[in-house]
Amino acid sequence: xxxxxxxxxMEFFVDPEYRFKLKRINFGWRLELWSPWSDSFKAxxxxxxxxxxxxxxxxxxxxxxxxxxxxxxxxxxxEILGGEYDPGPILKIPSLKRINLVFKPTAAMxxxxxxxxxxxxxxxxxxxxxxxxxxxxxxxxxxxxxxxHFGRIAEMKNLRALYLSGSNTIRLxxxxxxxxxxxxxxxxxxxxxxxxxxxxxxxxRKLHIHYSKSIRSIEFIQLLHKNFQDxxxxxxxxxxxxxxxxxxxxxxxxxxxxxxxxxxxxxxILLDKxxxxxxxxxxxxxxxxxxxxxxxxxxxxxxxxxxxxxVFNG
Numbered sequence: 001x002x003x004x005x006x007x008x009x010m011e012f013f014v015d016p017e018y019r020f021k022l023k024r025i026n027f028g029w030r031l032e033l034w035s036p037w038s039d040s041f042k043a044x045x046x047x048x049x050x051x052x053x054x055x056x057x058x059x060x061x062x063x064x065x066x067x068x069x070x071x072x073x074x075x076x077x078x079e080i081l082g083g084e085y086d087p088g089p090i091l092k093i094p095s096l097k098r099i100n101l102v103f104k105p106t107a108a109m110x111x112x113x114x115x116x117x118x119x120x121x122x123x124x125x126x127x128x129x130x131x132x133x134x135x136x137x138x139x140x141x142x143x144x145x146x147x148x149h150f151g152r153i154a155e156m157k158n159l160r161a162l163y164l165s166g167s168n169t170i171r172l173x174x175x176x177x178x179x180x181x182x183x184x185x186x187x188x189x190x191x192x193x194x195x196x197x198x199x200x201x202x203x204x205r206k207l208h209i210h211y212s213k214s215i216r217s218i219e220f221i222q223l224l225h226k227n228f229q230d231x232x233x234x235x236x237x238x239x240x241x242x243x244x245x246x247x248x249x250x251x252x253x254x255x256x257x258x259x260x261x262x263x264x265x266x267x268x269i270l271l272d273k274x275x276x277x278x279x280x281x282x283x284x285x286x287x288x289x290x291x292x293x294x295x296x297x298x299x300x301x302x303x304x305x306x307x308x309x310x311v312f313n314g
Contacts, residue, residue, distance in 0.1 A: 057082030199223035
């Protein structure tokens, strides 16, 4: 394989035969394989500092084994989407900091062999259970986590970000008083009914709740840390008021969307928020009170990025 050209002038490169793609990221390069592994790729590895690799079955990657990962001496991130593999080669990369694993492992994975791992994105399988024993994880994104394992998240003392999706019934009391959590996202977690527990997570800055019919009030937000910045309620039809946001001067981003919402929101709550950068209240059959001419003046906010609000007067 010929040289791909001066690295300093290139941000990305797509192989003419569409076998792979290179993209500059951070202090190295991401390699996406769109074809079966071949020894010819070693020339790319030798020329570029590959710190992240993406393997997607839907994009054309295929292989019977992941042993070729040993060819990447500086690998920090592995993304495997689709397929069924022996996960052993992944555990032989001590430099890994990030994993995105959406495939079927043929054996249990001992993640204690990855002492530098900080971020994990997974589709839950029993073979991944040892992930919940990693106290060094800073970010954990999981779909389909069984309810019986949720309580173990409280033991992840360094966790800053938690993203969960699925229809499992969980109790948030396991997170009560977590000292480091800053970002929380729940997607289609239909069984949660103890939302008030979140008021005890005093470092919480970002809360995204998608498709929940159980949340009816956001009063707990008034008890959060003074630096709370980002709220998203997507498809939460029973939230009737945004009034608890009025005293939150630190708010930067607000998204409330859902075609079934009929509530009349008083948008004067958006006043006196000097850090507000983004508001999206679109996609709703909603009449917004307080939106008469001049009631919401953002013209002098130099930092304001976007206001996406359909206004209906009447």
